[in-house]
Amino acid sequence: MTDxxxxxxxxxxxxxxxxxxxxxxTVRRSTVHAVLGPxxxxxxxxxxxxxxxxxxxxxxxxxxxxxxxxxxxEVRRRIGLLGQYAAVDEELGGRQNLEMFGRLYHxxxxxxxxxxxxxxxxxxxxxxxxxxxxxxxxxxxRRLDLAxxxxxxxxxxxxxxxxxxxxxxxxxxxxxxxxxxxxxGTTVLLTTQYLEEADQLADRISVIDAGRVAAEGTADExxxxxxxxxxxxxxxxxxxxxxxxxxxxxxAVVDADRRLIGAPAPDRMATLTRTVRALEEAGIEAEDIxxxxxxxxxxxxxxxxxxxxxxxxxx
Ligand SMILES: Nc1ncnc2c1ncn2[C@@H]1O[C@H](COP(=O)(O)OP(=O)(O)OP(=O)(O)O)[C@@H](O)[C@H]1O
Ligand SMILES: [Mg+2]
Numbered sequence: 109m110t111d112x113x114x115x116x117x118x119x120x121x122x123x124x125x126x127x128x129x130x131x132x133x134t135v136r137r138s139t140v141h142a143v144l145g146p147x148x149x150x151x152x153x154x155x156x157x158x159x160x161x162x163x164x165x166x167x168x169x170x171x172x173x174x175x176x177x178x179x180x181x182e183v184r185r186r187i188g189l190l191g192q193y194a195a196v197d198e199e200l201g202g203r204q205n206l207e208m209f210g211r212l213y214h215x216x217x218x219x220x221x222x223x224x225x226x227x228x229x230x231x232x233x234x235x236x237x238x239x240x241x242x243x244x245x246x247x248x249x250r251r252l253d254l255a256x257x258x259x260x261x262x263x264x265x266x267x268x269x270x271x272x273x274x275x276x277x278x279x280x281x282x283x284x285x286x287x288x289x290x291x292x293g294t295t296v297l298l299t300t301q302y303l304e305e306a307d308q309l310a311d312r313i314s315v316i317d318a319g320r321v322a323a324e325g326t327a328d329e330x331x332x333x334x335x336x337x338x339x340x341x342x343x344x345x346x347x348x349x350x351x352x353x354x355x356x357x358x359x360a361v362v363d364a365d366r367r368l369i370g371a372p373a374p375d376r377m378a379t380l381t382r383t384v385r386a387l388e389e390a391g392i393e394a395e396d397i398x399x400x401x402x403x404x405x406x407x408x409x410x411x412x413x414x415x416x417x418x419x420x421x422x423x
Contacts, residue, residue, distance in 0.1 A: 111135060113134065114168065115131055115134070116169075117130050126318075128319040131321065140295075141311065141312050142300055143299045144303065144408065145412070147301070149316045151316065154299070155189070159187055164177075188264075189266045198240060199240050201238045202255075205241060206223070231251040254267070264295045266298075267299070271283070286298070286309055306404070307404050312325065339383060339398070340396070341370075343369070355386045367395070
């Protein structure tokens with residue numbers, strides 16, 4: 109069976125600006141793939157090309173087995189798109205919006221109505237009454253957007269930053285809606301700036317930066333790739349932070365607010381033992397010491413070569 113999405117060596121320029129610079133991506137059917145990248149990485153550009161809204165300059169792009177340039181119509185029949193910005197009409201109610209989308213996709217009046225009801229029920233929006241969307245919470249709006257992108261029951265669904273701007277509750281609501289889709293066989297490609305979102309939802313993750321893939325794998329593979337466990341030390345007395353950081357060596361990062369120093373721990377237990385001893389000899393009291401795996405945040409920062417902001421340390 110062919111893959112749901114194939115992107116090979118794709119370039120896209122806006123004037124002089126290179127938005128995509130040799131992007132590669134393969135997504136197997138019925139999986140969730142996250143494209144994770146900072147502002148301006150090229151996520152929306154990629155989604156727009158995949159959903160036939162924008163033409164690429166170079167490279168190969170296939171969705172659901174069809175070339176997006178040569179067979180755009182075939183692709184469009186098989187995809188759904190949730191854009192970065194809402195597509196629903198604020199003045200209309202939820203059901204009215206979905207009916208309108210149904211009519212846009214040439215469902216008959218009756219079919220559009222029943223499809224709207226099915227989707228409202230599925231996304232927990234059935235009892236929102238007739239109130240206009242502008243009275244909805246952020247999470248409800250985004251779920252309605254998601255419902256609208258599913259009107260035609262697409263094989264492949266593109267979600268461009270589905271939860272940006274939502275509070276944790278709204279985010280959790282959207283996550284559970286996305287999870288319920290994949291059980292039904294839909295392939296989902298989602299873009300996000302949230303590592304946690306990629307970790308929660310995606311089977312595989314492509315970290316992109318400056319229009320190309322910096323790393324690809326499962327969340328665990330990515331964590332292992334940057335290798336290296338970390339050691340965290342919280343000192344009791346903030347005035348000893350600098351001295352403690354020096355003991356931990358070159359890679360130490362200080363978070364003054366939390367009185368925390370983080371550093372690489374390549375040999376785990378040996379690092380731990382050495383650190384405990386060195387702190388003791390220097391007369392620095394530690395409130396907490398732990399060795400742990402890197403977080404996805406740390407992986408992301410190291411892969412996209414963006415250093416974490418170092419808190420200012422008063423010397
Ligand atoms: N229409 C356009 N004209 C010129 N430059 C553009 C245009 N659209 C995007 N760009 C540039 O191309 C690059 C990639 O933009 P894109 O919107 O794909 O990034 P993104 O990863 O979606 O970012 P965000 O997280 O902010 O949504 C950016 O540098 C952006 O400024
Ligand atoms: Mg974007």
